[in-house]
Amino acid sequence: MENKNNSRRDFIKSAGLASAGFMIVPRNVLGKGFVAPSDKLVVAGIGVGGKGKSDLAKFFESGKAEIAYLCDVDDRRAKDSVAAYPKAKYYKDFRVMLEKEHKHIDAVSVSTPDHNHAVQAMAAMQLGKHVYVQKPMTHDIFEARALTAAAEKYKVVTQMGNQGSSGDGVRQLVEWFDAGIIGDVHTIKIWTNRPIWPQGIPWPTEKPPVPSELDWDLWLGTAPKKDYVDNLIPGSWRGWWDYGTGALGDLGCHLMEAPFRVLGLKYATDVQASVGSVFTSWGKRGVFPESCPPSSHATLTFPKTEKTQGPITMHWMDGGIKPERPEELGPDEMFGDGNSGVLFIGTKGKMMASEYAANPRLLPLSRMNEVNVPKKLERVPGSAEGHYAQWVEGCIAGYGKKQLSSPFEMAGPLTEAILMANLAIRVADMPFPRTNGNGMHYPGSNMKLLWDNQNMRVTNFDVANQFVKRTYREGWSL
Known part of the structure; x- marks a missing residue:
């Protein structure tokens, strides 16, 4: 060079x-x-x-x-x-x-x-x-x-x-779980205040000129050809299915990673979802299939792992929806970090953490003074901030020479779980004309989607499979 x-x-x-x-x-x-x-x-x-x-x-x-x-x-x-x-x-x-x-x-x-x-x-x-x-x-x-x-x-x-995934918090959660402090975990509840950008809205009708500094065609890349619209860049693209993956894509990897690492999760077996609606007038539901819904609740089932005694149910809630506060948490004590969090429910107790698995806590909080589990997992130098240097040093060392926190072998299944939840959210928000011709209905909102992991297919609702692998714009390929 x-x-x-x-x-x-x-x-x-x-x-x-x-x-x-x-x-x-x-x-x-x-x-x-x-x-x-x-x-x-x-x-x-x-x-x-x-x-x-x-x-x-x-x-x-x-x-x-x-x-x-x-x-x-x-x-x-x-x-x-x-x-x-x-x-x-x-x-x-x-x-x-x-x-x-x-x-x-x-x-x-x-x-x-x-x-x-x-x-x-x-x-x-x-x-x-x-x-x-x-x-x-x-x-x-x-x-x-x-x-x-x-x-x-x-x-x-x-x-x-x-x-x-490089933070000290997730390693503390693993150590507590492995020591049997909360028993066998069977339920996970995750929540976030995202989206903090517009969702559940129609595509803009204005057609402003493309800024001279922007190559709009290259920005579109794999996505369908559309006219430029304002306010999509830098962050509002997250709320449109052609480009983003909604609240799950934004924070799911930060919040779901801890359950994956703590419990050894990999691929889900089924998923179901419900979504918040937008009404354009009294009693008339707005239909905006290009836009992610304003809020959603998705439930994933994972099979028994080497670290659990049975299957695990994971709840994801966004748009301000939160799970019920655990009874072990005082009425004025912070639930998660106020905006986001993850709660592990075990047979002997509960533990929770904030975004990025930061600030891990046992419930009730008084247990933090009673439990002392020795550190067994090596910490990443710099904790979460060390995530970047970890990759740099791994690259210099070469493939397989250094341990990384989120290599694709771990990030891939985690990402798939997030996208499976999105698949259910899209199906729940998908309108179909009623057979009698009187309005629309949403059959996917009442359905549990069964997942064939080996063949990457939903087996009981074929219309959902269009979201497993989209069609790229001509001239682009994987």
């Missing part, structure tokens, strides 16, 4: 160590803590504004990553990262960047809207690049299964951006 070689030559000259055939400077010569240019991970960012900007900053802060390539379809969103890494080459089309620069890139960070995660990550993995992908890992169940398999096939180091 030309830039890499130049920086190495400059360093050797400045250190006075240049000699014939001296290509790599040994660590003992550089001194403790110094990372030679040849030992740095060369990172390319796809989607470098917002969360992508902070992801790149965290990789850079590890001291072991060189941010060498930037790619974003929107110059407005990219400007801060461009200013922060003035030597990095900038592209608008990730396909062009990978085609021209793949020989110089070690790893790729993907922080784009959900609908483009899979094609971008897969393109990088097929070139042998390690990948970090923001949550949720993918938009569709089929994509999650495909990326999980690809990570193993191409032997690349992977990490999903649910940094709570």
Whole structure:
């Protein structure tokens, strides 16, 4: 790599160590803590504004990553990262960047809207690049299964951006459960105040001009061709099924990860959901199939695992819906973190945590003074903030050499559970004309969807299977 070689030559000259055939400077010569240019991970960012900007900053802060390539379809969103890494080459089309620069890139960070995660990550993995992908890992169940398999096939180091999986909190929950403090867990309840963007609304009818800094066609990527609308970028795309995955996609990976790790969950066997409705006039329900509903409650069933005595029922609630407060929690004590939380219900007690599995607590809270379980699990240096450096160091070490908190082998099944809940939510909100021609009805809202995991199919309501694997826009493929 030309830039890499130049920086190495400059360093050797400045250190006075240049000699014939001296290509790599040994660590003992550089001194403790110094990372030679040849030992740095060369990172390319796809989607470098917002969360992508902070992801790149965290990789850079590890001291072991060189941010060498930037790619974003929107110059407005990219400007801060461009200013922060003035030597990095900038592209608008990730396909062009990978085609021209793949020989110089070690790893790729993907922080784009959900609908483009899979094609971008897969393109990088097929070139042998390690990948970090923001949550949720993918938009569709089929994509999650495909990326999980690809990570193993191409032997690349992977990490999903649910940094709570590196936190101390989830490890504390595992230690309490493994020590038998709350007995056998049979029920999980999860809730969030999301969405905090518009949902349950019609697609805008205005057709404003596309901003000159934005390549709208590239932003659409795999999604159907539509005219540009205002206020979709940077965050409101989450509430539209073509691009986002709603509240589940935003916070599900942060809140469901702890139950997956604590109980050893993998794939669900069935799912059902109910959704909040929007009424456009007295007694008339609004039908907005392109938009996620304003609130939902999904229930997933997981089979018995090696860590449980029977199946586990997981409840997901969003849009401000919360489960009943546990009787062990005082009337003025915080439930979760006020906005979000996860509650484990066991045969001998309960435990809960906040978003990212932070602030784990036993219930009643007085048990926190009574229970002392020794630490058995190694903590990630930096806790949740160490999630980024963990991936960088894993990439430098190579596939299979270091343990990561959210590699695709773990993030894939977690993502599938989130997307299965979304599948049920979409079905519950899907209108069908009544046979008598009098209005609409919603048969999916009263149905438990049975899941054939091996074949990735709903077996008792075929219309739901259209959401397992969507059809990409012509010119895009996985």
